[in-house]
Amino acid sequence: MNSLSLIRSAGTAGDFLDRRFWLCAALFLANVLLCGLVADVRKKLWHDELATLQIAQQTGPAESVKASMEGCDNAPPLYSLTVQRILPLVRNDALAVRLPATLGYCGMIVCLLLLCRRRFTAVYAWVLP
Numbered sequence: 001m002n003s004l005s006l007i008r009s010a011g012t013a014g015d016f017l018d019r020r021f022w023l024c025a026a027l028f029l030a031n032v033l034l035c036g037l038v039a040d041v042r043k044k045l046w047h048d049e050l051a052t053l054q055i056a057q058q059t060g061p062a063e064s065v066k067a068s069m070e071g072c073d074n075a076p077p078l079y080s081l082t083v084q085r086i087l088p089l090v091r092n093d094a095l096a097v098r099l100p101a102t103l104g105y106c107g108m109i110v111c112l113l114l115l116c117r118r119r120f121t122a123v124y125a126w127v128l129p
Contacts, residue, residue, distance in 0.1 A: 013123070014121070014122065014123045017122035017123055017126065018121070018122045021117060021122045021125070024126075025110070025113050028109075029106055029109060029110065032105075032106060032109060033102070033106050036102040036105065036106070037095065037099075037102065040094060040095050040098040040099065040102055041092055041094060041095050043094065044094070045093070045094050045097065048073070048075070049094070049097045049098070051072060051073040052073055052075065052079060052080050052083055052097055053083065053093055053096075053097050054067075054072065055067045055068055055072055055073055055077070055080040055084075056080045056081075056083035056084040056087055056096075056097070057084075057087070058084070061081055061084065064077055064080050064081055064084055065077045065081070068080060079100065082100050083096055083097055083100065086099055086100070113125060113126075
């Protein structure tokens with residue numbers, strides 16, 4: 001492959017990204033979310049996640065905050081309260097504990113792509129993050 005054909009193919013890829021930037025971003029984000037959810041379910045819980053799960057399994061928000069203040073977990077109680085709201089909806093404990101972080105990571109990717117797309121061309125917006 002000579003350099004001229006390489007430049008042409010890079011140009012067509014750039015044109016495609018300019019036209020379909022958010023479609024590519026949505027497909028990429030769906031892939032990241034799916035891989036993240038599979039990894040969340042398959043991995044075993046770590047010690048800090050077990051502590052968060054134990055606090056989230058308290059009978060109510062007041063008990064969760066009390067358990068967090070007593071030193072069961074060094075993290076602030078907001079994450080445990082979020083997990084407490086997710087637990088009835090999601091049957092898998094590991095997924096319930098890791099879901100807020102996974103969704104936050106996907107949100108960060110969207111914000112980073114949005115910021116880069118506003119400041120750079122589509123190709124640079126994909127390369128920079």
